[in-house]
Amino acid sequence: MKALILTGGLGTRLRPLTYSRPKHLLPVANVPHIEHVFDLLQRHGVDEVVLLTSFLAEAFEISVERAAQRGLTVAVAHEVEPLGTAGALKNAQELVGNETFLAFNGDVLTDVDLTGMVDWHRERGAEATIVLTPVDDPSAYGVVPTEPDGRVLGFIEKPPPGEAPTNLINAGVYVCEPKLLDRIPEGLVFSAERELWPAVVEDGTMYARGTDAYWMDIGTPANYLQANLDALAGRYVCSAVAHPDDGMALLAAGAEIHESARVSSSCLGSGSRVEADATVERAVLLSGASVGEGATVRDAVLGERVKIGPGVAIEATAIGDDEIVDEEK
Numbered sequence: 001m002k003a004l005i006l007t008g009g010l011g012t013r014l015r016p017l018t019y020s021r022p023k024h025l026l027p028v029a030n031v032p033h034i035e036h037v038f039d040l041l042q043r044h045g046v047d048e049v050v051l052l053t054s055f056l057a058e059a060f061e062i063s064v065e066r067a068a069q070r071g072l073t074v075a076v077a078h079e080v081e082p083l084g085t086a087g088a089l090k091n092a093q094e095l096v097g098n099e100t101f102l103a104f105n106g107d108v109l110t111d112v113d114l115t116g117m118v119d120w121h122r123e124r125g126a127e128a129t130i131v132l133t134p135v136d137d138p139s140a141y142g143v144v145p146t147e148p149d150g151r152v153l154g155f156i157e158k159p160p161p162g163e164a165p166t167n168l169i170n171a172g173v174y175v176c177e178p179k180l181l182d183r184i185p186e187g188l189v190f191s192a193e194r195e196l197w198p199a200v201v202e203d204g205t206m207y208a209r210g211t212d213a214y215w216m217d218i219g220t221p222a223n224y225l226q227a228n229l230d231a232l233a234g235r236y237v238c239s240a241v242a243h244p245d246d247g248m249a250l251l252a253a254g255a256e257i258h259e260s261a262r263v264s265s266s267c268l269g270s271g272s273r274v275e276a277d278a279t280v281e282r283a284v285l286l287s288g289a290s291v292g293e294g295a296t297v298r299d300a301v302l303g304e305r306v307k308i309g310p311g312v313a314i315e316a317t318a319i320g321d322d323e324i325v326d327e328e329k
Helices: 033-043 055-068 082-089 114-123 178-183 192-202 222-234
Strands: 004-005 049-054 073-078 101-105 109-110 130-132 170-178 206-210 215-217 249-251 262-268 281-284 296-302 313-317
Touching: 004 033, 004 082, 033 073, 049 055, 049 082, 055 073, 082 192, 109 262, 114 130, 114 170, 114 206, 130 192, 130 249, 170 178, 170 206, 178 192, 192 206, 206 313, 215 222, 222 262, 222 281, 222 296
Parallel strands: 004 049, 004 101, 049 073, 130 206, 249 262, 262 281, 281 296, 296 313
Antiparallel strands: 101 170, 109 215, 130 170
């Protein structure tokens, strides 16, 4: 089975962190997000991946090399101009073949049971099956009501608070039959959410199944930070965190913490540094970031080589690569 991973988005909600890298390469627990997706696929016996690239596509070269080293076969379907979520799938049609395939929104972090989803999809003879996940406030999302057997009735985009017929939303993970791609026009911008899925629903061949598996859309700084905190605490289980603990500090190679510094619930990338008497709580420091003497960083993400000056306090923010912060943000 093959998995198609949509990685062409601009990551606008994650700026400034995504000016210099695709969001799919931002680290969760010091490992690029997309490699957690590779982990999930391999746990379920999926060893062929197609990356659907556009923005900063060359940045994926290292991840493709690492994928090959771990036994994954990776192909790339590149869009010179973005074709939309369905257009990107169509662009990879020649690579799909004649078998059932998986499709992922590339910014989703989850440990959903893919094997169970595929079996469930095939039992119903579905053309496409959507994984659904529960949320506390479905009014901020598109909800997906279904028949008792899972057949999708439609899509309701951002229903008013208290009026949603379900709290299950589209989790951005799909099981699809190859004939689905024949519905998509060649070379045109085409949306899965607004054009493709409604057509499949109308024909009665789209199904959906809820899951209580871990799920996070890492597409905002707050969600991205939370995904890292969840990995540290063991709410999201990954091989990068051998002994989860809610207050732990996870250090990549070459990261340094001064003995008088206080660091908790944080991921420190390679070569990052926390100086004397500094405090770092609930934070992610990318490679080469540094926190000066007596400075405080809370609920924040620091891009690569960011320098936080001595005594500076920052909170609840994301700072882009190479910035020098000498005053509070």
